[in-house]
Amino acid sequence: GAVRRFPPGFMFGVASAAYQVEGGWDADGKGESMWDRSIHKRPDLISDGTSGDVSTDSYHNYKRDVEMLRELGVDFYRFSISWPRVFPDGFTNNKNEAGFQYYNNLIDELLKYNIEPMITMYHFDLPQKLQDLGGWANPLSILWFEDYARNLLERYGSKVKYWITFNQPNGICMEGYGDGTMAPFVSVKGIAEYICVKNVLLAHARVWKMFNEKYRVKNKGSLGISIAVNWLDPLNNATENVQATDEYREFTIGLYVNPIFSKTGDFPQVVKDIIARNSKEQGFRKSRLPVLTSDEISAIRGSADFLAMNHYTTSLVSRPKKNNHPSPSFEHDANVKLTYSKHWAVAKSPWLRSAPYGLYKALIYLNLKYDYPYIIITENGWSTDPGLDDTQRVDNLRSYLNALLLAIEDGAEVSGYAAWSLMDNFEWTAGLSERFGLYEVDFDAAEKTRTPRKSAFVYKEIIASRIVDEAF
Ligand code: GCO
Numbered sequence: 001g002a003v004r005r006f007p008p009g010f011m012f013g014v015a016s017a018a019y020q021v022e023g024g025w026d027a028d029g030k031g032e033s034m035w036d037r038s039i040h041k042r043p044d045l046i047s048d049g050t051s052g053d054v055s056t057d058s059y060h061n062y063k064r065d066v067e068m069l070r071e072l073g074v075d076f077y078r079f080s081i082s083w084p085r086v087f088p089d090g091f092t093n094n095k096n097e098a099g100f101q102y103y104n105n106l107i108d109e110l111l112k113y114n115i116e117p118m119i120t121m122y123h124f125d126l127p128q129k130l131q132d133l134g135g136w137a138n139p140l141s142i143l144w145f146e147d148y149a150r151n152l153l154e155r156y157g158s159k160v161k162y163w164i165t166f167n168q169p170n171g172i173c174m175e176g177y178g179d180g181t182m183a184p185f186v187s188v189k190g191i192a193e194y195i196c197v198k199n200v201l202l203a204h205a206r207v208w209k210m211f212n213e214k215y216r217v218k219n220k221g222s223l224g225i226s227i228a229v230n231w232l233d234p235l236n237n238a239t240e241n242v243q244a245t246d247e248y249r250e251f252t253i254g255l256y257v258n259p260i261f262s263k264t265g266d267f268p269q270v271v272k273d274i275i276a277r278n279s280k281e282q283g284f285r286k287s288r289l290p291v292l293t294s295d296e297i298s299a300i301r302g303s304a305d306f307l308a309m310n311h312y313t314t315s316l317v318s319r320p321k322k323n324n325h326p327s328p329s330f331e332h333d334a335n336v337k338l339t340y341s342k343h344w345a346v347a348k349s350p351w352l353r354s355a356p357y358g359l360y361k362a363l364i365y366l367n368l369k370y371d372y373p374y375i376i377i378t379e380n381g382w383s384t385d386p387g388l389d390d391t392q393r394v395d396n397l398r399s400y401l402n403a404l405l406l407a408i409e410d411g412a413e414v415s416g417y418a419a420w421s422l423m424d425n426f427e428w429t430a431g432l433s434e435r436f437g438l439y440e441v442d443f444d445a446a447e448k449t450r451t452p453r454k455s456a457f458v459y460k461e462i463i464a465s466r467i468v469d470e471a472f
């Protein structure tokens with residue numbers, strides 16, 4: 001069939017995150033993160049009873065990881081820094097040099113082979129000491145994060161071009177402090193998650209300002225923020241479903257994208273209206289959604305060089321008739337029902353379906369609605385059972401890359417793509433039961449042996465040829 005070619009300069013990569021791959025949870029002076037604490041206290045939170053204590057042991061195997069990156073031929077590696085590995089208590093007065101040295105070694109190893117490091121400063125593993133003080137629900141977290149980030153930029157800013165402040169504020173806030181399905185497993189629905197969102201956005205904006213004023217000059221680097229943009233389509237044309245889809249997009253995408261990447265800034269109007277109305281009905285004197293002052297809005301607006309987009313799947317949205325009125329305190333999820341087309345392949349993860357057209361639509365939607373210099377897709381992938389013959393992952397990869405190229409043809413500005421993930425790793429509360437790796441990891445072996453799956457060979461070929469076949 002016809003082939004589509006990636007534009008010149010397009011960057012290919014793979015992604016991982018510290019708690020999911022590093023292991024060495026207390027090695028060489030590392031402090032405790034809120035994931036360490038949560039799982040050690042309550043192993044039952046994880047479906048297969050595993051933890052990230054050892055995982056793939058990248059803390060000791062980073063040279064093998066870089067070897068795999070060279071095998072694949074990627075241009076960049078997106079990984080995250082574990083805050084408690086470099087600052088065991090979170091505060092920057094107590095520094096763990098061994099932790100800094102680990103990331104320094106990894107960065108140098110990547111640069112030696114011309115692989116650009118792309119560093120996520122925060123991917124869910126807050127130092128437990130900071131969580132003891134309220135974590136992201138405490139407005140002081142803005143200052144803690146700014147201090148931490150300054151130290152990372154001081155140390156690595158001259159070598160690292162690509163920076164991402166936060167991975168998925170919706171995961172940090174909705175799941176961490178609202179639903180309580182991710183660390184710190186706090187559930188203060190309708191309140192804590194919105195406080196968290198405001199703090200995370202302000203922390204991000206502070207770091208961008210610092211980067212822009214001081215650290216960018218060293219190497220013309222770029223700094224962005226990773227936002228989960230899964231696609232949502234109405235189940236059908238019924239007015240209530242179309243409206244529910246619109247609202248749900250604003251609650252899951254607009255809440256984060258609008259303050260940073262729109263001309264007006266601020267939270268989306270419909271989100272403000274719904275939360276204000278519900279709060280009033282519940283007898284609150286003010287909206288449960290914190291206000292962004294005009295100074296805060298201008299600090300946040302435009303505070304990114306690129307939009308880092310994590311995209312996995314698509315859902316069909318409907319609003320159950322009897323529940324037409326948004327439920328009072330759970331605005332962000334309780335008043336919609338999500339389903340999938342039966343034609344979409346199902347991954348090992350129950351929420352993950354293959355619907356590549358959704359990537360196309362999400363990119364076009366962002367392009368029409370928001371204002372940003374460019375996008376890097378920082379996560380997209382597929383989960384399976386163990387096994388080297390991962391044909392489903394191969395199909396998913398090809399079809400999503402094809403959808404991406406179609407969107408680029410139609411005006412989306414996307415300059416890079418990272419597959420999630422380099423290798424199997426600790427998939428949060430699903431433990432080791434959902435395998436996302438291009439490389440399989442043998443978790444029973446002391447060496448945590450990594451073996452390329454079929455998808456690793458296919459991705460390597462795509463990167464080398466810069467072509468995807470239209471048949472997929
Ligand atoms: C994230 C994600 C990743 C997951 C991946 C597969 O927040 O970036 O949670 O860490 O492993 O999305 O579910």
